[in-house]
Amino acid sequence: PVLSNVLGYCVGFITSFVQSRHWVFRSRGAVVDDGLRFIPAFLVAFAVNFLVLQGLLELGTNPYLAQLGACAAFVGVGFVLNYVFVFRKRGE
Secondary structure, rough: OHHHHHHHHHHHHHHHHHHHHHHOOOOOHHHHHHHHHHHHHHHHHHHHHHHHHHHHOOOOHHHHHHHHHHHHHHHHHHHHHOOOOOOOOOOO
């Protein structure tokens, strides 16, 4: 479960940036600036994901359910960070 989690998020990193930037937040900021803010936000969200996954596995949770809980944590934290830090409207 841990290896598949890490590999999945590595593959999804660029897809997540492009889709979040274009479809979710419709950012008009510079791609490089958005990208430089996206990297630490993604890493924080992934760290939360990883901690939730590890915690749930330690508790004996079914690995599929643990992945689901970790994914929910990633999405929640990632959305908030993207909204308030990465793609927030600048100068408004």
